[in-house]
Amino acid sequence: MSTTFSVIPAKAGIQTVSGNASLSVAGLTTADGLGSRLRGNDKNPAWFYVCKFDEIPVLGARVVERSESEGGNVAVFRNSENVVFALLDKCPHKGGPLSQGIVFGERVACPLHNWSIELRSGEAVAPDVGCTKRFTVKVDNGDVFVDLS
């Protein structure tokens, strides 16, 4: 068995994207395209349930609240292709809340000074320079999880 199922409680009835053909939302993918499969270097993921996929507006975001000591808020985005991304909710420029920005393509524009940040990598779009921490996300049967480890 893969590590996949060790982090997903079978009793809750959550199934992986790759393992279930009867998805409620068609064509869901996650930012890294891995579905529920994990990255090789993520040996100990800490999956947290965020919300239903449908509760994230298209071309919008939701904020996962965390205290500063826990590392600060996390923004979970959904673009027009229904891909879900998660970034630390802090622009590398002056800490603006990226969750409040306009989402376009695979980017978000910070609401404070309009820096563009790549949702996939967290990198600022040139010529600006900077990077925001990114988090692994997965969508399982319409539920969104983020790895906060």
Added chain:
Amino acid sequence: MKKQKLAVIGNGMAGIRTVEELLKIAPDKYDITVFGSEPHPNYNRILLSPVLAGEQTIKDIVLNDWDWYKDNGINLITGKTITEIHRTRRELKTNTGEVFGYDRLLIATGSNPFILPIEGKSLPGVISYRDIADTEAMIDAAKLYKKAVVIGGGLLGLEAANGLKLRGMDVTVVHVMPWLMERQLDEKAGKLLQASLEAKGIEFKMQGQTEALIAGESGRVAALRFKTGEQIPADLVVMAVGIRPNTSLAEKSGLQVSARPGGIIVNDTMQTLTDPRIYSVGECVNHRGTAYGLVAPLFEMAKVCANHLAEYGIGRYVGSVTSTKLKVTGVDLFSAGNFQGGEDTEDIVLSDPMGGVYKRLVIKDDKLVGACLYGDTVDGSWYFKLLREGKNVAEIRDQLMFGESNIGDVGHEGNTRAASMKDSDEVCGCNGVCKGTITKAIKDKGLFTLDEVRKHTKASSSCGSCTGLVEQLLMFTAGGDYSATPKTKPMCACTDHTHQEVRDAIKAQKLLSVPETMKFMQWRTPNGCTSCRPAINYYLISTWPKDALDDPQSRYINERAHANIQKDGTFSVIPRMWGGETTSSELRRIADAVDKYKIPTVKVTGGQRIDLLGVKKEDLPAVWKDIGMVSGHAYAKALRTVKTCVGSEWCRFGTQDSTQMGKDLERAMWRMYAPHKVKFAVSGCPRNCAEAGIKDVGVIGVDSGWELYVGGNGGIKTEVAQFFVKVKSAEEVLVYTGAFMQLYREEGWYLERTVHYLARVGLDYVKQKVIEDAANRQALWERLQFALDGEPDPWAEFDKARVDTRQFIPIKAVATAAMKEAV
């Protein structure tokens, strides 16, 4: 899909610029091979003169170094010349016999210097002035020889003369015309220029017709003989008598070439007339009968050509207006357009020969059509802008000669003259960018356009009030032929369509949603960007009220959350206080909310309202509910405040009830979205305590009625409102104001304030639509009523206002069962 092969003949500014533009929009479409006969990567030919003058080095003027070609996967072949194009086989042959195939071909062979057909033209020591090799030959000659003669008193000739003089040679300029730079300057400016160059030690031989160049004992040129028989010594002769499009390869390949003025004939998509697989850009081109020899047109061509190569096919090149600036340090000279004038033009001339200043502005039909400046060129870019935009200058005619600085500007310590600023002086007050930073970026990174400067330095990218300064810096640093902003500007990088074209399409096609609009207008990006999406959303809801649904995700956060985001991510709340009046119970509710939600700052605004700052986003709905007042739209491109004085109800000078008038205006037009924010003010007498002169609509009560003023602005650039109309009744104030607003709502471009809208369409036009045409006024007023009827208060009617309330609820992440087990 297999990549197509694109071959580019010519490794100069036009060819490489096209490749750059192409890589930006379709990086994977072509395998690109570039052929250049010079053994250098692409460099900035305009800056050869500063190199000759010793102010810059060859290294400084390289635009794309060898690594750039490598990094972009471009196959660069230098030092070889293409000698044949086999069009049916789609093959190129080099002078060394190699053969290359192509699917598309771009010819950017530039131009050749014109060589006078005189005796001795091929002697050693006779050169032209075109490339790095010529420049190096001049620098070397200056070390060994003393006497230089430059034939040609045009731009290039004078720059060569100046450089050679600075390198220690005795220089004589021979010019066949009675004054210098006759294609760019009128006689007076030409004579002034000659005097100042003479002061630098350069000698002139005007109306001098060269007959022959004579060899000395060594076989090198030694003298120049005029038709008059007179002879002058010359160890170095530079021929700078003009350029001819380099079309020999094209002609040999059977492409149609113009006889005069020369150039490969191309259409508006830069395809050659003969073979649509072959494109051509730059100085080798003839477009609509014109061959250009300056940089700005080349860049516009490059953009269109790249667009077509990428198969977007919507860009068209329709010709350019060009300007010239001489790059001789210490000589300021600028010309653009038809500066010579003609029978149906008028001149405004300022002439101060002692002070070395001469300016001539040529006006036709109330529009600036030409400018020739000598000695003081700081306003060159401004005149050039007026000229390109074809702006009506009737209203500023009496101040035109004194420049833009005379028309008023704040925020840069009153500094409007980029040339006189120190490197450490701040240009962009929003982003703290100094002049030195901008000029360094322009030089180091080879920037040519305002957009590029904005991207790399952030200057002029926020409020835009320093745009004029930045354009001046571009002009001074990159030379007069910097790429000026084209007069029809695309909305953003996602499209080539202008704001007007998008507005028109939405109306004509009854487009009702953002995706539908982008699809119809062939947007290049999947869902636009932060510039175009809010604009399209506004155009949709203003064009099709009730039919088009507002898209909150296409709005900036402030309009999505109905509050103003602050630097720490909290929000501010400004409730509406009708006409600036409030009551004890409103104040009590506000005070209670401040205590209950621990709101850190309470501030009285300039618009006679109260601002609650530092409200947490999740508290917003509760704060709105507790204070029980409607939205002040202080966060929106919408009607904001209506500022009033106390008026006749209390004031001993008041002639009209301005407070009531203000309240009525505000009640009639609140919830009104507009291209930009809108502010009104009503004063009860001409003392104008409500400051109506700097509002979008200012109303001033007088004994006999009301005066309306429009297009005022108290922000970036203080603009005094213009008198619009005088009416008798309060009812008329409402209708005239509403009709003007509706016209602005229907025709204004997104983020265009009323002052800019008026500058674009003209006050007369608006007067005609609103004042003279009574039926139209009524129709506008009714359309406004229709649009506003039933519009919700976004602070209370969430569903109707399409407010996504999920945004106010932060999520607490829940550890999954597996996580809990692990703990």
